[in-house]
Amino acid sequence: PNGKDIRAALIIASCDIPGARKLCGHISALASCHRCEKRANNRNFGGMADMSDWFIMKDPVEHRQKALEWRRCKSNAERERFVKENGVRWSEILRLPYFDPIRFVVVDPMHCLFLGIAKWITKRIWIDEGVLTEKDLQSIQKKMDEFKVPSDLGRIPGKIHCGEGFSNFTADQWRNFFLIYATVALWNHLPGKDRKILTYFVRVCTILVRRIVEINDMKEAHELLIKIIKLIEECYGEEKITPNLHLSLHLCECSYDYGPLYSFWCFSFERMNGLLGNSNLIVSIFRIILFHLAKINNKLFIRIFA
Template sequence: MPTAFHARNANGIPGVHHLDKGWPNGHQISDMWREFPGNDGAPFVDQHRSLLLTLNIDWFGPFLNSTYSVGAIYLTINNLPRSERFKTENVILVGVMPGLQESRTSDINNYLRPLVDELLEWYGGRTIRTNIHPQGTRVRLALFINACDIPAARKTCGFTSHASLCACHKCARQFSVFPGTTNIDYSGFDLENWELRTWENNRIFAEQWRNAETMAGRRELERRNGTRWSELHRLEYFDPVRSTIIDPMHNLFLGTAKRMITVWTNNDLLTDSDLKQMQILADGIVLPPDYVTLKQKIGSRFPFMTANDWKSWCLVYSPLVLDGHLPRVHLQNWLLFVDACRLMVKPSITMDEVEESNNLLLRFCIGVQRLYGAEEITPNMHLHLHMDSTIEDFGPLYAYWVFSYERYNGYLKDIDTNQKDSFEMTFMKRFLQKTGARDFVRSFESLFHHHQHHLHFLNRFLDLVQPIPPTVNIIHHHFDPHEFYALSTDITRASRVTGSEPLPPDAYPLSYGR
């Protein structure tokens, strides 16, 4: 199985094998990280080499002009620093789900079952041999985060879709429909009346659904509780409610930022003439390197916009180019959303800033309902107001948004196939070949201990013949927790240490004046 294969090599990855405990190397330490339970009752990460994993499932169209959809199942190791976590050799491609279309929850369970079987075994730990520990060392694995877009996240953990009356996987609110229609009314932001879902009730509801004897009985339970049985419920340590994150990439940028353009143009608040003039303004904005520029996209009604494009539009362009084109009251409401995003996408965030961003989002959502009507409120806007709990549980959004997984979908899509049959197998083989090649090179580290230039040459050769897809997490200097601890206890050495962790420029949104 891919999980076992990668676990055997995990301790050969820089940043894992020398960790005395399972604490993260360069990863944000959050409430869930500290609280996550081990099978001995102690925190899971208190033991050596206890690795916490993030699961991502996503579908993509492998062919142009085709509705055929393929699903990829990824795992990443949260203990690794961001500089290592999304490198090709460290991303675990668990499997590729064939089409013709996106799988239902019951179908996904068939693919999750063997993965869950292995995770159950690894939770207690296995002794395995590695390049660093040829005599064997004990490694534990546990699923920590379910990080997908909303439809995939709901299917994976057994929640009903956003089109149901139980449209939220964080709270138990029962939504209604607009009179005379089947459209869900997501409006209303009286947070004090939102009863949060709990791990205990989720498990009870899932087991009730599994034990129901008829499909009609299951549909009634879905309507009442918004929960189905998922294979992930077999992981008794895993909390589907808290661990299913609200992905900021889809929620904020591909969701609300994109939605508001539609609202403004449909209500004639922005015309084609406005968009063309806004494009002229945008073309005059000089951005720092690595910021995404929106050449011609604003004036062309935002076609083919990626998540990074929408992020750049929201944080950089919109406050400047909307001024003078969008009516003032609408612009002021939009800037509440922009300010909230600027706080939330920072690589570090204080609890005061979490509270401030939540208040800004609440004011924005109430403003959308007042300005445009309840019909324009989306499930994403409801989920905005649960984003604070995700940050409290798992740290800054920057630590777990799904930009990198989307890039790997693009990498799989670019693999040449015959486009006739068994191409899912081709995707899997090519990906594992890339991973295996780098693991093979790493196995020679001990032989090349005194000839590092040989090892460097092999790695450079692999970079040329098997280029790694770019990621948003680039760090140029390796963080050593042992050195950090030594410096913290030796003030004479620490006083001579300077520097910081380099971050992508677009992690720091541009400031702007009113």
């Protein structure tokens, strides 16, 4: 009758890059990494010479101190200057004394690997750089149409040769494309170094989507991601090294803290967003809410529909 006390702790924040930055008071991903001391070079994360500095984790105590300093700024202009200099702003989540704004903010594998790297490699490198032509895309589509896949596989890739190529792929479709179709469908259309990028990335995805992953496998995936980044930089230049490519090198750290990537990726939450975005569903939910309100208070029902 007196209710129950419920105690909970927030120990992980898993979301896309902009959401993670806003949630915990970090600067834009185009400026610096939120987990290590790596800063962008002209809005890209290329340059592998200083890689030894990439994995020095930021100090959460220093982050909190700077966030408090941001709060003490007297004007918006002063706060903007402070953010540009220090890369930190205040967030209400920092009121939780135990919350680590560096370590608890994981790199979401769904956004990083599939909506990030898979999409970037295919569309912004292979298609935009002319490696895959319209004729190649039609040939790839023909090869993919020959595949017979189980009905319970999930969302299979759509028509890749329509529009600018690979239009409107979901994260699920990118995952299935690289795990099932890509090696066979793309192989004959890629030069040697791009075949290496493809092979390494498919292997990375194969390892990281497992529900049970061994430490040695995680180390292999990490080394392959480094090779992918080096190959992209060597073949296409530093400007092609995006924040997602850099953040992928922190996936193993996140897995060591929270288990296989399967346990904290955002697939289920994104599916729920899709359901909630369905207008017919929203109308149905609203009608149910009104019905229950009417049962509780008939006068309220009359006022709503008066």
